[in-house]
Amino acid sequence: MTTIPVSLGARSYDVRIEPGLLHRAGEALRAVAGGRPMPIVTDENLTTHLDTLVASLDASGIATEAIVLPAGESSKSWATLETLTDRLLELEVERGDHVIALGGGVIGDLVGFAAAILKRGCNFIQIPTTLLAQVDSSVGGKTAINTRAGKNLIGAFHQPSLVLIDPETLDTLPARDLRAGYAEVVKYGLIDDPEFFEWCEANGAKLLAGDMAAREYAIAHSVAAKARIVAEDERETTGKRALLNLGHTFGHALEAEAGFSDRLLHGEGVAAGMALAFGFSVSQGICSGQDSERVAGHLRATGLPDGLATAGIGADGTTLVGHMKHDKKMAAGTLPFLLARGIGQTYVDRSVDLDAVAAFLDAQPRR
Numbered sequence: 001m002t003t004i005p006v007s008l009g010a011r012s013y014d015v016r017i018e019p020g021l022l023h024r025a026g027e028a029l030r031a032v033a034g035g036r037p038m039p040i041v042t043d044e045n046l047t048t049h050l051d052t053l054v055a056s057l058d059a060s061g062i063a064t065e066a067i068v069l070p071a072g073e074s075s076k077s078w079a080t081l082e083t084l085t086d087r088l089l090e091l092e093v094e095r096g097d098h099v100i101a102l103g104g105g106v107i108g109d110l111v112g113f114a115a116a117i118l119k120r121g122c123n124f125i126q127i128p129t130t131l132l133a134q135v136d137s138s139v140g141g142k143t144a145i146n147t148r149a150g151k152n153l154i155g156a157f158h159q160p161s162l163v164l165i166d167p168e169t170l171d172t173l174p175a176r177d178l179r180a181g182y183a184e185v186v187k188y189g190l191i192d193d194p195e196f197f198e199w200c201e202a203n204g205a206k207l208l209a210g211d212m213a214a215r216e217y218a219i220a221h222s223v224a225a226k227a228r229i230v231a232e233d234e235r236e237t238t239g240k241r242a243l244l245n246l247g248h249t250f251g252h253a254l255e256a257e258a259g260f261s262d263r264l265l266h267g268e269g270v271a272a273g274m275a276l277a278f279g280f281s282v283s284q285g286i287c288s289g290q291d292s293e294r295v296a297g298h299l300r301a302t303g304l305p306d307g308l309a310t311a312g313i314g315a316d317g318t319t320l321v322g323h324m325k326h327d328k329k330m331a332a333g334t335l336p337f338l339l340a341r342g343i344g345q346t347y348v349d350r351s352v353d354l355d356a357v358a359a360f361l362d363a364q365p366r367r
């Protein structure tokens with residue numbers, strides 16, 4: 001078992017990583033439950049994992065109730081949030097209780113937000129079952145739903161009490177979702193860890209093919225990187241945490257253009273967005289074309305989109321910049337952009353000219 005602490009004073013918690021942990025979740029949760037029931041929220045594609053978790057809680061004497069929601073990004077909505085909070089209220093969840101989020105980023109973000117507002121805040125536990133949620137969204141307490149205006153626009157910072165990661169849950173994850181999650185792994189190398197990017201170049205294919213040692217290493221390394229950044233800047237106020245947004249300003253705009261649908265998964269948007277952030281940095285004379293091509297080349301080699309054409313986006317630059325303007329980080333007409341001086345040298349630039357971004361996007365090949 002690898003345990004990584006997320007150090008946030010009174011809101012500190014552990015992330016535990018171990019193959020097979022889902023089968024032993026009851027043991028890990030018995031003390032946390034304190035004799036109270038633990039509702040499990042999951043999606044309709046995860047009934048096998050749900051059965052495993054329920055059996056494990058049963059064996060540890062923890063009463064539970066499953067709430068099964070539709071799968072997919074469209075569940076990060078007001079409507080599903082209302083269904084969920086109504087059900088949690090019917091179950092008489094108390095402030096001191098723990099709700100379990102069993103699933104990917106959608107379930108984690110939605111349940112985390114429900115927990116943040118239920119009775120002005122109850123506890124929740126993340127049991128992420130996708131690579132994206134294991135290496136990124138289950139850690140750090142960003143919770144949210146989407147609205148017509150854009151991604152994650154309604155939400156709260158609300159930290160989980162515990163994160164339990166079982167890398168074996170990835171055995172049944174569709175290859176496309178595994179690849180999409182891998183984009184967030186690569187992100188940590190691109191932010192400030194060139195050696196980890198080299199590790200990705202050497203081991204990414206193995207990880208995607210199911211190599212457990214590669215998976216465990218990538219998950220633990222990514223979680224440790226995220227825990228370090230979140231501990232430094234929990235609420236994204238100093239600029240440090242903003243680094244985790246590499247590829248997201250472009251990526252969220254592509255996701256919005258795709259209607260937040262299965263046409264473009266979040267991780268796919270982030271992959272294309274990271275390639276665009278590097279490409280834009282080259283166009284501004286900040287980064288070498290060689291580094292940018294290395295990033296795009298690795299994304300392509302793992303089957304991820306490396307730009308507008310492979311992300312299937314045909315919209316023009318003005319339309320995409322229009323989506324960006326809904327970003328919650330927009331302030332006084334400017335957006336903090338994540339640019340790169342090279343691999344592992346990402347920084348925040350608040351002076352990017354949005355017309356230059358639109359012109360850059362217009363110059364990109366289309367589908």
Ligand SMILES: O=C(O)C(=O)C[C@@H](O)[C@H](O)[C@H](O)COP(=O)(O)O
Pocket residue numbers: 136137139140142151152184236241242244245248
């Ligand atoms: O944890 C963070 O901080 C991140 O930015 C991680 C992102 O990968 C994640 O997708 C996050 O939910 C995006 O946040 P947002 O603030 O851009 O909505």
